[in-house]
Amino acid sequence: MVDNSATTVSCATTVSCTTAIPCTTTISYKRRVWRRFRTHRRGMFGLAMIVVLVGVAMTAPLIAGNVPILCHYQGAWQAPGVVDCLRRFPILDRVIPPSYPFSKAGFDAKEALSEDDFSLWPPVAYGPSETTRVSLAGPSKRHWLGTDEVGRDVFSRMVHGTVVSVQVGIVSMGIAGVLGIFFGAIAGYFGRWVDAVVSRVIEIVICFPDFFLILTVMVWLEPNITNVMVVIGLTRWTGIARYTRGEFLRLKEMDFVVAARANGAGAARIVLRHLLPNALAPILVTISFGVAQAILIEAGLSWLGFGVQPPAPSWGNLLRSAYDHYRDAPHLVYPPCIAIFLAVLAHNLVGDSLRDAIDPRVHATGKVKV
Amino acid sequence: MIRVDTSIDTESLVRACDIKTYFTRSTGLLRSQEVVKAVDGVSLDIPEKRTVGLVGESGCGKTTLGRTILRLIPATSGSVVFDGADVFSADRSALRRMRRHMQLIFQDPVGSLNPRMTIGAIVAEPIVVHNIARGREIADRVAVLLERVGLRGEHQNRYPHEFSGGQRQRIGIARALASSPKFIVCDEPVSALDVSIQSQILNLLSDLREELGLSYLFIAHDLAVVRHFCDTVSVMYLGRIVESAPTDELFANPRHPYTQALLQSAPVPDPSRRGGKRILTGEVPSPIDPPTGCAFHPRCPFAKPECSISYPDLITRDGLSERHSVACHLADDKLTIT
Ligand SMILES: Nc1ncnc2c1ncn2[C@@H]1O[C@H](COP(=O)(O)OP(=O)(O)O)[C@@H](O)[C@H]1O
Ligand code: SF4
Numbered sequence: 001m002v003d004n005s006a007t008t009v010s011c012a013t014t015v016s017c018t019t020a021i022p023c024t025t026t027i028s029y030k031r032r033v034w035r036r037f038r039t040h041r042r043g044m045f046g047l048a049m050i051v052v053l054v055g056v057a058m059t060a061p062l063i064a065g066n067v068p069i070l071c072h073y074q075g076a077w078q079a080p081g082v083v084d085c086l087r088r089f090p091i092l093d094r095v096i097p098p099s100y101p102f103s104k105a106g107f108d109a110k111e112a113l114s115e116d117d118f119s120l121w122p123p124v125a126y127g128p129s130e131t132t133r134v135s136l137a138g139p140s141k142r143h144w145l146g147t148d149e150v151g152r153d154v155f156s157r158m159v160h161g162t163v164v165s166v167q168v169g170i171v172s173m174g175i176a177g178v179l180g181i182f183f184g185a186i187a188g189y190f191g192r193w194v195d196a197v198v199s200r201v202i203e204i205v206i207c208f209p210d211f212f213l214i215l216t217v218m219v220w221l222e223p224n225i226t227n228v229m230v231v232i233g234l235t236r237w238t239g240i241a242r243y244t245r246g247e248f249l250r251l252k253e254m255d256f257v258v259a260a261r262a263n264g265a266g267a268a269r270i271v272l273r274h275l276l277p278n279a280l281a282p283i284l285v286t287i288s289f290g291v292a293q294a295i296l297i298e299a300g301l302s303w304l305g306f307g308v309q310p311p312a313p314s315w316g317n318l319l320r321s322a323y324d325h326y327r328d329a330p331h332l333v334y335p336p337c338i339a340i341f342l343a344v345l346a347h348n349l350v351g352d353s354l355r356d357a358i359d360p361r362v363h364a365t366g367k368v369k370v
Numbered sequence: 371m372i373r374v375d376t377s378i379d380t381e382s383l384v385r386a387c388d389i390k391t392y393f394t395r396s397t398g399l400l401r402s403q404e405v406v407k408a409v410d411g412v413s414l415d416i417p418e419k420r421t422v423g424l425v426g427e428s429g430c431g432k433t434t435l436g437r438t439i440l441r442l443i444p445a446t447s448g449s450v451v452f453d454g455a456d457v458f459s460a461d462r463s464a465l466r467r468m469r470r471h472m473q474l475i476f477q478d479p480v481g482s483l484n485p486r487m488t489i490g491a492i493v494a495e496p497i498v499v500h501n502i503a504r505g506r507e508i509a510d511r512v513a514v515l516l517e518r519v520g521l522r523g524e525h526q527n528r529y530p531h532e533f534s535g536g537q538r539q540r541i542g543i544a545r546a547l548a549s550s551p552k553f554i555v556c557d558e559p560v561s562a563l564d565v566s567i568q569s570q571i572l573n574l575l576s577d578l579r580e581e582l583g584l585s586y587l588f589i590a591h592d593l594a595v596v597r598h599f600c601d602t603v604s605v606m607y608l609g610r611i612v613e614s615a616p617t618d619e620l621f622a623n624p625r626h627p628y629t630q631a632l633l634q635s636a637p638v639p640d641p642s643r644r645g646g647k648r649i650l651t652g653e654v655p656s657p658i659d660p661p662t663g664c665a666f667h668p669r670c671p672f673a674k675p676e677c678s679i680s681y682p683d684l685i686t687r688d689g690l691s692e693r694h695s696v697a698c699h700l701a702d703d704k705l706t707i708t
């Protein structure tokens with residue numbers, strides 16, 4: 001390529017620029033990765049599924065619930081479904097008051113609202129814990145996926161179970177990500193005894209088969225979703241730490257880091273401006289595989305009864321109860337199985353494609369074990 | 371060891387004395403320690419506003435020496451005095467102040483620029499780190515720097531991958547200039563570039579040297595590049611300097627068999643010698659277990675028994691100028707490879 005730098009920057013590798021007008025469009029690393037990611041069909045499929053999962057989790061009460069989304073009740077407009085939906089988020093639950101009387105225990109909105117009152121109901125008008133008289137029914141127009149042993153709507157329970165899986169994925173990998181990046185970063189950056197100590201700790205943690213470690217810990221703790229998330233986060237950070245460490249070790253030898261040191265840049269600047277931004281994309285790959293693992297672990301724990309406690313719905317305990325009634329209602333097994341399978345698959349596909357998009361030279365050869 | 375004195379006409383800006391940089395690697399099941407003597411006793415003087423060339427085959431320790439001088443790699447022993455101050459014993463804040471005035475230009479135009487930072491941020495880094503300017507003034511300075519190296523000031527918010535190799539090298543030069551240094555280690559700045567671009571970059575470096583009164587340690591792996599660019603040249607072989615002389619003298623009268631071999635194998639713009647003979651046969655020995663005595667003896671056509679026993683000192687010789695020193699037992703015999 002001819003170095004005609006005195007006149008214009010040659011844009012041969014990217015967009016073509018007309019000579020006179022200074023070209024202002026520029027493509028950042030993120031945009032380039034995204035462009036390559038978009039060409040991966042499986043990755044895009046996985047991403048679409050994740051978007052759907054997160055969307056369902058965020059709007060669960062609007063998809064299935066026993067209060068109307070919007071209604072005209074006793075001369076006033078109310079949106080109890082929307083309020084319920086919003087109040088599930090932190091902070092918002094303090095700001096937004098519950099919609100009286102729909103939030104009252106035992107209040108039956110279906111009874112209370114008369115024919116004349118306007119009401120917009122969720123597509124499935126059953127709450128996840130609302131019982132009906134029909135138990136172990138097959139799929140019908142009313143109960144799309146049938147009902148369970150105590151007559152609860154399975155579709156509604158599946159929708160609300162999504163919340164658990166998404167929460168577990170985000171919170172546990174959030175904890176694991178912070179721990180993993182922190183310990184991996186200090187080990188990789190400082191090396192020497194810091195690296196030795198962190199590496200030994202990682203070796204000790206990965207010595208234990210993690211599912212059984214988590215199981216053992218859960219025996220001592222009160223089995224609830226918070227504990228499940230924290231315990232998964234505290235045990236699954238090692239993969240991220242090892243990966244971060246490796247990336248830091250590789251990156252800190254690179255010339256641009258040497259240049260920063262030659263300039264007198266301090267540790268904070270080198271880590272935050274040079275190492276971390278370059279390591280983040282590959283770390284994200286391990287995190288997306290980690291989310292898949294976390295979803296699987298949560299389902300396993302709930303299935304064994306150490307996770308989310310009934311009657312709260314989660315895919316794991318839905319599968320458990322379906323399994324217990326397999327003879328009477330075999331169709332109940334499929335929804336949680338398929339949901340778990342798809343959620344895990346989606347994250348693995350995204351992780352694979354993301355890895356390819358980050359480094360197009362390396363082709364997918366088996367998953368990164370985390 | 372006798373220090374090579376190249377600082378007759380000007381004061382020396384950088385004075386490196388008997389630098390040794392050893393790397394230890396643990397290998398194998400038993401974790402036995404191997405010592406790589408990458409730099410093994412090098413002394414170097416870089417006078418103010420002068421360019422010292424450092425030439426040698428790849429792996430002989432040039433990069434390690436350059437970075438050791440800048441205290442980017444810890445030295446095993448030796449000392450460096452930069453602008454009157456000891457570099458190796460400087461404390462954190464003194465070192466930081468020193469770093470403002472000594473800079474580095476890299477061989478690899480890809481790896482030397484952070485792919486996640488814009489050109490503006492890359493060139494601004496020394497300005498920010500040394501708190502030379504603030505706010506708007508930073509962008510103005512960066513624009514001036516970019517224009518000085520032949521790029522356009524408005525390209526600040528672009529990313530490195532949008533530039534060609536030669537342009538990236540210019541960005542690296544702009545970064546090195548940003549803190550107004552006095553001394554720059556140029557580590558093979560043109561080796562990775564197309565021949566057509568090499569001379570442009572060399573011209574730029576040469577203009578900057580005149581304009582800003584810079585001193586360079588100019589590292590190269592072939593002599594041709596060094597010939598028109600350096601005031602003095604030191605030839606390095608396996609961690610040591612084997613010959614050092616003013617450029618013209620070195621090219622006219624090379625005394626070390628290794629220098630002669632390098633000169634003859636280099637493509638020279640002389641039609642009768644074009645193509646270059648391959649005199650240097652055999653592998654470069656490993657710096658882990660270097661040959662005893664003169665490290666060049668396994669490849670030297672004149673090797674005598676004593677060559678494998680004792681190491682020849684780097685000293686001036688009869689009949690050569692005061693600034694020409696050679697580390698060869700037979701340097702006085704005026705042997706020449708033909
Ligand atoms: N960090 C390191 N650890 C171990 N050995 C190294 C390291 N850096 C360089 N070396 C070794 O030191 C020798 C000199 O390397 P280098 O200075 O890069 O040579 P040059 O720049 O002349 O090609 C080589 O044998 C190389 O393998
Ligand atoms: S000392 Fe001996 S082996 Fe070394 S270069 Fe001179 S003649 Fe050759």
Ligand SMILES: [Mg+2]
Binds near residue numbers: 432433434
């Ligand atoms: Mg080198």
